[in-house]
């Protein structure tokens with residue numbers, strides 16, 4: 001069995017320059033997968049098991065380990081080129097005409113610019129690096145400068161830049177974010193890739209004073225999941241998506257501590273309707289305070305437990321999104337990821 005050294009990469013998410021550097025842009029879903037193609041430097045160097053930091057020009061979006069890479073041969077991609085020199089290096093101007101200026105000195109398009117780029121459909125190999133089960137959000141926690149400081153690929157033009165693994169680990173320790181778990185060899189996501197993985201299961205609404213008051217009267221100053229909490233920390237949660245049901249029934253509501261409410265709405269914490277115990281998304285396992293909630297009983301007497309049907313529907317929808325990952329991230333070596341020799 002071969003041992004593969006884990007590499008680290010910074011992946012620039014489509015926006016601004018990348019979109020207009022001669023291609024039509026990539027429909028990235030930054031918390032689930034990253035698309036790139038054979039026109040991008042390093043496209044063959046990225047491997048399963050590698051650590052990736054998704055970023056914009058402003059800083060980090062999140063960190064993950066690649067669970068799988070899908071390859072699509074002969075993907076037809078629209079290319080935009082300078083109509084004069086036929087190169088893809090040109091800038092788009094938002095507030096001036098002509099709209100595009102070629103970046104190649106000596107080209108007629110460099111002097112005159114152009115409003116209409118030449119279009120062609122070209123065959124590329126397209127790659128989709130999938131990492132949704134190991135994704136940890138890091139929005140803004142690491143600055144562009146911090147990421148640049150650990151980059152081994154010095155050119156900032158590259159969408160995929162190699163990073164120093166230990167440097168990334170040091171940055172993550174600094175912001176108290178655990179390393180993403182190592183995906184098991186051969187693992188693939190257990191469900192189809194869907195946009196909107198992070199959309200809320202439960203739409204939060206403001207201006208629901210009466211509803212909250214009714215819940216405080218019903219339950220007292222107690223979070224359903226974590227127990228007694230100060231009034232300032234308690235929020236009124238709808239167990240069903242308010243947008244669909246348009247009603248404030250206290251029995252379909254619960255008082256939840258603010259952070260628990262967020263995680264509940266995102267489907268990362270749920271209540272097992274059979275055992276009336278707490279279930280957590282595997283991605284919370286490395287966070288001690290949330291990991292400790294797994295399997296614990298609810299904090300209200302059985303006769304006060306909110307509508308079981310609503311809890312059950314929420315549980316079913318939440319858990320169907322959870323990806324099971326073996327949490328063995330402390331090992332930096334990934335064994336046999338690309339098979340035996």
Ligand SMILES: [Zn+2]
Pocket residue numbers: 082083084085086087102103104107108109110
């Ligand atoms: Zn040109």
